[in-house]
Amino acid sequence: MKPVLIMALAEIQEGIRNRWIIASILLLSVLAISLTLLGSTPVGIIKASELSVTMVSLTSLSIYLIPLIALMLSFDSIVGESERGTLLLLLTYPIRRWQIIVGKFLGHLSILTIAILIGYGIVALYYLIDDVGNGQEWLSYVLMMASSLLLGAVFIALGYLISVIVQQRATATGISLILWLFIVVFYDLILLGVLLADKTHVIQSKLLAILILFNPADVYRLFNLTGSDIVTLVSGMSGFTQADLLAPFALIITLILWSLIPLMLSIYIFNKREV
Amino acid sequence: MLDKTKIIEPVIALQNVSKHYRNHHAVDSLNLSVNKGESLALIGHNGAGKTTLLKLILGLTRPDAGSVKVNGQIPSQTSDRRTIAFLPEIVSFPASITGKELINFYARLKGQHVSEGDKLLELVGLTEASSKKVGTYSKGMRQRLGLAQALLGEPELILLDEPTSGLDPSLRRQFYTIIEDCKSTGTTILISSHALSEIETKTDRIAILKHGRLVIHGTLDELRATANLPIKIRVSTLAGQTSIISDALKADTTYRMINDHTIEYDCHQDEKLSVLKRLSQIPSGVIDIEILPTSLDDLYIHFAGEENES
Numbered sequence: 001m002k003p004v005l006i007m008a009l010a011e012i013q014e015g016i017r018n019r020w021i022i023a024s025i026l027l028l029s030v031l032a033i034s035l036t037l038l039g040s041t042p043v044g045i046i047k048a049s050e051l052s053v054t055m056v057s058l059t060s061l062s063i064y065l066i067p068l069i070a071l072m073l074s075f076d077s078i079v080g081e082s083e084r085g086t087l088l089l090l091l092t093y094p095i096r097r098w099q100i101i102v103g104k105f106l107g108h109l110s111i112l113t114i115a116i117l118i119g120y121g122i123v124a125l126y127y128l129i130d131d132v133g134n135g136q137e138w139l140s141y142v143l144m145m146a147s148s149l150l151l152g153a154v155f156i157a158l159g160y161l162i163s164v165i166v167q168q169r170a171t172a173t174g175i176s177l178i179l180w181l182f183i184v185v186f187y188d189l190i191l192l193g194v195l196l197a198d199k200t201h202v203i204q205s206k207l208l209a210i211l212i213l214f215n216p217a218d219v220y221r222l223f224n225l226t227g228s229d230i231v232t233l234v235s236g237m238s239g240f241t242q243a244d245l246l247a248p249f250a251l252i253i254t255l256i257l258w259s260l261i262p263l264m265l266s267i268y269i270f271n272k273r274e275v
Numbered sequence: 276m277l278d279k280t281k282i283i284e285p286v287i288a289l290q291n292v293s294k295h296y297r298n299h300h301a302v303d304s305l306n307l308s309v310n311k312g313e314s315l316a317l318i319g320h321n322g323a324g325k326t327t328l329l330k331l332i333l334g335l336t337r338p339d340a341g342s343v344k345v346n347g348q349i350p351s352q353t354s355d356r357r358t359i360a361f362l363p364e365i366v367s368f369p370a371s372i373t374g375k376e377l378i379n380f381y382a383r384l385k386g387q388h389v390s391e392g393d394k395l396l397e398l399v400g401l402t403e404a405s406s407k408k409v410g411t412y413s414k415g416m417r418q419r420l421g422l423a424q425a426l427l428g429e430p431e432l433i434l435l436d437e438p439t440s441g442l443d444p445s446l447r448r449q450f451y452t453i454i455e456d457c458k459s460t461g462t463t464i465l466i467s468s469h470a471l472s473e474i475e476t477k478t479d480r481i482a483i484l485k486h487g488r489l490v491i492h493g494t495l496d497e498l499r500a501t502a503n504l505p506i507k508i509r510v511s512t513l514a515g516q517t518s519i520i521s522d523a524l525k526a527d528t529t530y531r532m533i534n535d536h537t538i539e540y541d542c543h544q545d546e547k548l549s550v551l552k553r554l555s556q557i558p559s560g561v562i563d564i565e566i567l568p569t570s571l572d573d574l575y576i577h578f579a580g581e582e583n584e585s
Contacts, residue, residue, distance in 0.1 A: 018371035085366035
């Protein structure tokens with residue numbers, strides 16, 4: 001276990017040194033604060049507080065940002081070290097390959113945790129001081145932060161998967177960007193297009209639910225926008241909540257699987273990789 | 276090849292080792308053993324299989340055929356790596372962390388106390404720069420940092436891939452002094468190198484690789500004896516008087532004019548004394564006579580040069 005921790009600490013140390021942590025914190029907090037200050041006024045007559053409105057906006061923002069930050073942290077973990085020659089050296093040390101991946105994963109996850117805690121925590125603090133929001137809304141907000149981390153874990157793991165498959169860092173950059181665009185932008189567009197074209201209703205709600213589970217960003221969105229009645233109302237997602245497959249618990253399990261499977265696959269491929 | 280130490284279990288034992296990459300034979304039916312406390316220079320062209328050989332010994336890659344044993348065991352991911360150290364040819368450490376942080380990371384991985392890292396930074400002369408970011412280091416400093424990590428935990432076997440490239444002459448000397456110290460404590464050392472002239476006196480034995488095959492290996496003297504190349508006799512004369520020398524000797528040896536006062540002869544070992552005798556009989560004009568033994572450069576070209584292609 002010790003090599004895993006040494007590896008994780010080294011990643012955090014590097015994250016601090018190369019200013020990754022500070023950049024992520026700034027990015028998340030500046031956007032969260034702007035959303036809070038600019039976008040939380042139109043509450044109107046529905047019984048939602050500014051906290052719920054901000055949370056919905058933050059969720060939409062996180063869907064783009066968290067995967068991007070996560071991929072940028074992880075995509076060159078293996079291929080980058082391989083290009084620099086440090087991987088060859090590291091592998092001659094008493095550390096197993098799975099320990100390298102798991103250690104990096106814990107390190108990168110910690111970096112993201114710090115960024116999310118501070119970035120979204122600032123907004124929470126603001127509302128806490130203002131005494132805005134009820135218990136349920138606060139629970140939703142905390143769950144939003146936790147699920148953001150889980151979404152990050154998914155993309156960190158996907159980044160490793162890319163990193164252990166490709167031979168060049170540039171290829172990993174390209175694939176990461178394509179993956180990001182596909183998952184957070186094109187997947188939904190394609191799905192929407194198919195649904196619109198599907199006049200005979202071949203795609204039943206169960207199939208649609210499965211298709212949504214195939215996209216971790218959608219899973220995250222659904223989890224946060226249907227988590228509580230108030231939020232569902234604000235987000236206009238009430239139609240989705242009936243399907244069992246898309247119950248909050250199932251969504252969380254799906255996100256966990258989405259991070260564990262690519263992580264284990266990365267370890268498997270890394271073990272086979274020639275260095 | 277002499278095998279004087281049959282009773283001692285070799286630290287590295289390679290038997291009929293082959294490794295292919297696609298259509299390319301990186302290592303081909305190679306036999307080699309290195310005993311404890313011995314140092315071996317691995318020389319060869321780029322792509323001769325030196326790095327693959329090091330990777331095989333480190334257990335980073337597996338042979339397609341034959342057996343690789345280190346301390347009597349097959350090297351692998353699971354074998355104890357604490358006793359083996361490596362310095363890769365090209366390694367660029369993360370630029371944003373300091374030298375001290377880097378050596379501490381490697382020390383922890385080797386199960387060493389961080390103070391061990393500090394000691395080694397001092398040994399390679401990086402104490403002052405230890406709190407600076409690695410990105411600000413010169414090539415020589417990075418190479419010394421690489422050496423420091425290789426010395427962590429007093430390894431029993433050190434593998435160095437082109438260790439002195441990028442080092443200036445004084446750092447090179449320092450580098451070999453450190454290696455010499457390791458050797459005196461019984462560490463086995465394997466150095467792959469291009470820098471033939473500097474390596475020839477630094478290791479006990481030399482192995483020349485070509486296209487993944489071991490062309491020859493032995494001590495420098497054994498290599499010289501096998502090659503039986505002419506030795507060089509360099510004679511310095513007063514300016515413009517080289518002709519008196521060439522007149523006296525040209526009948527039976529080949530010579531080259533280096534400049535207007537230096538002339539170089541090639542002669543075989545058995546002719547050496549008679550040539551020297553005749554040179555000493557020249558009444559005037561000779562200032563100095565130097566005998567240059569066959570260099571590793573010459574031996575390398577002899578054994579691994581392209582004209583030897585079969």
